[in-house]
Amino acid sequence: MQILDGKKASQAIRDDLKIEVAQRAAEGKKIPHLAAILVGTNGASETYVAAKVRACEEVGFKSTLLHFEESVSETRLLDKIQELNTDPDVDGILVQLPLPKHITDEQVINAIDPEKDVDGFHPVNVGKMVQGLDAFISATPHGIMLLLKHYKIDTRGKHAVVVGRSNIVGRPMSILLSSNNNPGNCTVTVCHSQTKDIKEYCLQADIIVAALGRPGFITADMVKEGVILIDVGITRVEDTGKKSGYKLKGDVDFETVGPKCSWITPVPGGVGPMTIAALMKNTFRSCKLRN
Numbered sequence: 001m002q003i004l005d006g007k008k009a010s011q012a013i014r015d016d017l018k019i020e021v022a023q024r025a026a027e028g029k030k031i032p033h034l035a036a037i038l039v040g041t042n043g044a045s046e047t048y049v050a051a052k053v054r055a056c057e058e059v060g061f062k063s064t065l066l067h068f069e070e071s072v073s074e075t076r077l078l079d080k081i082q083e084l085n086t087d088p089d090v091d092g093i094l095v096q097l098p099l100p101k102h103i104t105d106e107q108v109i110n111a112i113d114p115e116k117d118v119d120g121f122h123p124v125n126v127g128k129m130v131q132g133l134d135a136f137i138s139a140t141p142h143g144i145m146l147l148l149k150h151y152k153i154d155t156r157g158k159h160a161v162v163v164g165r166s167n168i169v170g171r172p173m174s175i176l177l178s179s180n181n182n183p184g185n186c187t188v189t190v191c192h193s194q195t196k197d198i199k200e201y202c203l204q205a206d207i208i209v210a211a212l213g214r215p216g217f218i219t220a221d222m223v224k225e226g227v228i229l230i231d232v233g234i235t236r237v238e239d240t241g242k243k244s245g246y247k248l249k250g251d252v253d254f255e256t257v258g259p260k261c262s263w264i265t266p267v268p269g270g271v272g273p274m275t276i277a278a279l280m281k282n283t284f285r286s287c288k289l290r291n
């Protein structure tokens with residue numbers, strides 16, 4: 001069992017970016033600027049957005065955090081997005097999901113200028129990604145592809161089983177893994193809540209991407225020897241031994257599944273840090289394209 005260390009890979013990407021940003025600054029060029037919108041007081045969302053802002057600081061980007069109350073109206077949010085769309089200093093806009101129930105995610109995502117949509121959620125970017133055109137690829141799937149690349153994992157011709165079909169992870173992951181790229185060129189099966197026998201498909205998998213948000217769902221009896229396991233789950237589960245009162249648990253039962261894997265991502269320290277590295281890369285790319 002070898003570890004796909006997201007912390008290390010993410011650091012390597014951020015170190016490279018830091019150098020490139022310093023170079024831009026030295027040449028008098030514009031520094032990337034990410035604007036992050038957070039609504040309400042969801043603890044996990046607050047943690048993720050804080051980590052994104054910290055990463056901006058570390059690589060030398062400018063960042064703006066706009067924190068709205070849970071009760072903010074959709075109109076107010078749309079107005080703010082419009083303002084950011086037309087602000088020439090802003091290169092990337094992200095709206096942390098989930099949003100409160102009275103706000104429609106789709107309306108908000110569609111309001112972001114696709115050229116500033118560094119989260120890659122806008123239908124224009126999703127459509128381009130599906131067609132294999134240059135696009136902002138959403139941060140978690142992009143981060144996973146960067147992680148596979150960093151560890152030179154040969155995915156060509158492999159059978160990848162993606163468990164989960166969300167717009168944020170499962171669906172784009174299935175498209176990227178099947179694309180004619182390296183990494184890519186997999187034969188992909190997508191499993192979801194209506195799949196009759198997920199275990200049967202997982203047992204045939206050379207690569208499993210577990211992105212369903214059910215802690216410990218993938219167990220040792222569901223995987224074959226030598227599988228490559230990408231665990232996207234990060235559920236907070238109670239842990240009275242921790243100061244915070246919780247620990248993060250992945251969708252994979254690491255203790256029993258790990259020994260059967262050729263490669264596996266830990267939780268935390270696997271996919272999570274890669275999401276941030278990918279977001280930084282997308283923001284940098286937006287800045288370069290627009291300036």
Ligand code: GUN
Nearest residue numbers: 094095096097098119139
């Ligand atoms: N919520 C869960 N994952 C993500 C993400 O990658 N970006 C945003 N904006 N919200 C999320």
